Amino acid sequence: MYFKYQNTTNLEEHQIAETGKTLDTYRDHLVNVMESGNYEAAESSINLPTDDTLLKNVQELVEKKKTEILKYIIVIGIGGSNLGTKAIYDAIHGYYDLLEPDRFPKMIFLDTQDETILSKVVPLLSSCTSKDELLINAISKSGGTTETMTNLEVLSSSLSQKFPDIADRIVFTTDEGSNMHKKAAELGIDVLLMPKQVGGRFSVLSAVGLFPLALAGFDIDKLRRGAANMRDICGKRVFFEDNPAMASASILYLLSQQGKNINDNFIFLPQLESLGKWYRQLMGESVGKNGKGITPTVSIGSTDLHSVGQLYLGGPKDKITTFVYATENLNGTTVPEELTYNLVPVIKGKKIHSIMNAIVQGTKIAYKNQHIPYMEIGFEKIDEEALGEFLQFKMIEMMYLGKLMEVNTFDQPHVELYKVETKKILEE
Numbered sequence: 001m002y003f004k005y006q007n008t009t010n011l012e013e014h015q016i017a018e019t020g021k022t023l024d025t026y027r028d029h030l031v032n033v034m035e036s037g038n039y040e041a042a043e044s045s046i047n048l049p050t051d052d053t054l055l056k057n058v059q060e061l062v063e064k065k066k067t068e069i070l071k072y073i074i075v076i077g078i079g080g081s082n083l084g085t086k087a088i089y090d091a092i093h094g095y096y097d098l099l100e101p102d103r104f105p106k107m108i109f110l111d112t113q114d115e116t117i118l119s120k121v122v123p124l125l126s127s128c129t130s131k132d133e134l135l136i137n138a139i140s141k142s143g144g145t146t147e148t149m150t151n152l153e154v155l156s157s158s159l160s161q162k163f164p165d166i167a168d169r170i171v172f173t174t175d176e177g178s179n180m181h182k183k184a185a186e187l188g189i190d191v192l193l194m195p196k197q198v199g200g201r202f203s204v205l206s207a208v209g210l211f212p213l214a215l216a217g218f219d220i221d222k223l224r225r226g227a228a229n230m231r232d233i234c235g236k237r238v239f240f241e242d243n244p245a246m247a248s249a250s251i252l253y254l255l256s257q258q259g260k261n262i263n264d265n266f267i268f269l270p271q272l273e274s275l276g277k278w279y280r281q282l283m284g285e286s287v288g289k290n291g292k293g294i295t296p297t298v299s300i301g302s303t304d305l306h307s308v309g310q311l312y313l314g315g316p317k318d319k320i321t322t323f324v325y326a327t328e329n330l331n332g333t334t335v336p337e338e339l340t341y342n343l344v345p346v347i348k349g350k351k352i353h354s355i356m357n358a359i360v361q362g363t364k365i366a367y368k369n370q371h372i373p374y375m376e377i378g379f380e381k382i383d384e385e386a387l388g389e390f391l392q393f394k395m396i397e398m399m400y401l402g403k404l405m406e407v408n409t410f411d412q413p414h415v416e417l418y419k420v421e422t423k424k425i426l427e428e
Helices: 013-021 024-036 044-050 052-065 083-092 094-099 115-126 146-162 179-187 207-215 220-236 244-257 270-287 309-314 352-369 384-405 415-427
Strands: 002-004 072-076 106-110 134-139 170-175 190-194 262-267 295-300 319-326 374-379
Touching: 002 244, 013 244, 024 044, 024 220, 024 384, 044 220, 044 384, 052 190, 052 207, 052 220, 072 115, 072 146, 072 207, 083 094, 083 106, 083 207, 083 270, 083 384, 094 106, 094 270, 106 115, 115 146, 134 146, 134 207, 146 415, 170 179, 170 207, 179 190, 190 207, 207 220, 220 244, 220 384, 244 319, 244 384, 262 270, 270 295, 270 384, 309 352, 319 352, 352 374, 374 384
Parallel strands: 072 106, 072 134, 134 170, 170 190, 262 295, 262 319, 319 374
Antiparallel strands: 002 374
16 A cells, blocks of 8 residues: 655645644653553554463464354444454455355444334344354443344344354453443353453454454454554654654644545445545544534545536536556456447456556546645455455555544543433433
């Protein structure tokens, strides 16, 4: 994965450098957090990729729970308990699930309340002839998330009618001492604990993401390695030009000061749409407070060039865009030399990657001609290591951005407003 911004942001390099310089003290703080190796600081999620105890706990539980006939891993969670895992799953397998019906195990994500989804998931899982064909991972940091508990209660009740001893096919992931943790001890359900200081949107590299992904056969060692390498780059490098998180945060901040308060992630790899949605939560919850904020959006190329491209190129100049694309030919698919219809002759014999690359390059030229600022992220391949790099890059970027915007990156007090009102209504 690489990051580029030179000559595309409509900012002078000295402006970015001067802003990056104001982050030096905070960067030193991040280094101290890394060197501590503990989970005492708000930024301590940066220690997850090198936490060997965490890895050992996850691997031991995976060995205990995996079976030769495992077909379905049901992740029950919402927000940070769901989005990061789904982003990685979709990037490598999930986007293609419909086209690979015989590939198992598959992951099913239950987040919000949807009667139709539940009405279809229950009979699917009930069709299993053995409980060893499924595993439920219910995730709630607080241990009392309404959406999560609702889905868990419905699914558990339905499955227990067929498999009365279903408890050993359930894993809870939660904070130590939560009501969920206590209930697990009462019912004999295995638990993986989250560090209290690690918030949900920063938790993908904790047991929240590592356990279900490892159980599904993903290489979590590569995921952690990519994140650890990027952590050292974004946390320890002094000069902004060598530190992509510092440079990106500085650019986002400077452009927001100019009224560009929409951050569009224009992704030309449709399997990464869920990754864009993970980032949408990361930015929205991290810097959207105290009357401040940058609104994150997700666009998919080239599809959305035909839906909102007119708005982006001809509408208000209130956006900063990050283009995300593949830099290499991922599988070599080519248009035939002999065209059946010959309605667009220029595609003859072209590799699909070359056509998409032309679209990406054409889009960037159009943005530049319209004086719309943008940055670029290129993926040489889509694997666990590259995804780990991206996830860590963006989490540290958000730490720097919160510092520049003078907000607490790690709380989300206004999320509680709807939760309180929801429970009041249900109690009535």
